[in-house]
Amino acid sequence: MLPGLGESTALPPLIKLPGASLASTNPFDFGGVVRNFLPFQVNRWDHPERDQPFSNQSGILRLGDLTLLATLGSAIHGDVEQKSEAQLVLPYVAGINAFTIEERTYAFRSSCLFIPAARSRIQVHCSICSGVIISFPPETLVPVAHAIGGPGFDALSLRSALERPTILSRRADPRRDRLHNLLMETLAYTEQCLTLGASINPMLRLDDLIRRLIVMLLVPDLLEASQGAPVSSEPFPHQNLLEWLLGHLHEPISLSDMEQRSSYSRRSLQYAFKQRFGCGPMQWLRKQRLAKAKALLEHPGSSPRLREIAHACGYLSQSSFSRDFLAHYGESPSRLMRRSKETSQLERLGYGGTT
Secondary structure, three states: OOOOOOOOOOOOOOOOOOOOEEEEOOHHHHHHHHHHHOOEEEEEEEOOOOOOOOOEEEEEEEEOOEEEEEEEEOOEEEEEEEOOOEEEEEEOOOOOEEEEEOOEEEEEOOOEEEEOOOOOEEEEEEOOEEEEEEEEOHHHHHHHHHHHHOOOOOOHHHHHHOOOOEEEOOOOOHHHHHHHHHHHHHHHHHHHHHHHOOOOOHHHOHHHHHHHHHHHHHOHHHHHOOOOOOOOOOOOOOHHHHHHHHHOOOOOOOHHHHHHHHOOOHHHHHHHHHHHHOOOHHHHHHHHHHHHHHHHHOOOOOOOOHHHHHHHOOOOOHHHHHHHHHHHHOOOHHHHHHHHHHHHHHHHOOOOOOO
16 A cells, blocks of 8 residues: 555556556656656655655556556655657646646646647656556657547647647536546556557557547647548548458458548447448448458358457457457357357268258
8 A cells, every 4th residue: 555545546557557557656657667667757756744654656658659657655755857759748647737837837636637749847746656658759640639639620720839838727627527538548558458468459550549539638629520521422431441441350450440431420330330320430440350250260260260350350368359249149159160060070071051
């Protein structure tokens, strides 16, 4: 148990990542963690409550061009210099957080703080050092925002948001509260993925999902973005988009990829798939991958193992793949594979398709 925190205190996501969890018993070691994994030069990193023991737990994850540092521990006073990249600071246990950036102080408890990539000097004062810091190249958010907003999106609002420190208040804007919760749920899901396996399945495109949530936290109006649906005589959505998706089911595909290829905004693409298929684009994509898995299972001579089929469909585990396959087709994949093998053997023996 960490000093000042009860035994029931929940750990932030990513704290107990296999092979990436670090424990510090003095602020100097914790400062080294910050210096080694975030683009910061640490000039000072002290524990202000010198009569109390110091303790900190951290978890580190690199996800594409994102760096995630989760932490929970004693109070910290620090002085750092930003080298590059931008950061989103997400508190977990509500304490008093004050970041002074270029002589202006930003104080917050449960809201998140965006720090632009301005090579600033930052003074950090945290009564409880708790939360997740996501560090990323800010320019990677621009194409994601264009994909969400469609061709009519004006990037000026995003570029303006990327230039200044901002407290993204959850209380003042319910949309940000919802996005903040979704982001924390995504981080918890990421931890679950790594707990079940040694690495993140690239088919999940969790890095794209995290970037999308950061973009919408910065510019929540994108949640309502509906401009940009092009006028076209083609079926909606474009047939060439569907053909491209069907030809790349074995590859990681994100919602941003679909939006960029279709030139539709987030809402327009969702509406198009709902109108034509009765589901969202990612749900449609999952159905197509299940259909491809079914085709593989029906031809056992060329089929890989169930685990490999599950992985190709973007599932974390064979059990979750089997559950969804059963719900969709009314038959477990193992039973279908076994039945297909029996049919194949009978055909080789000259019994045709008799079972």
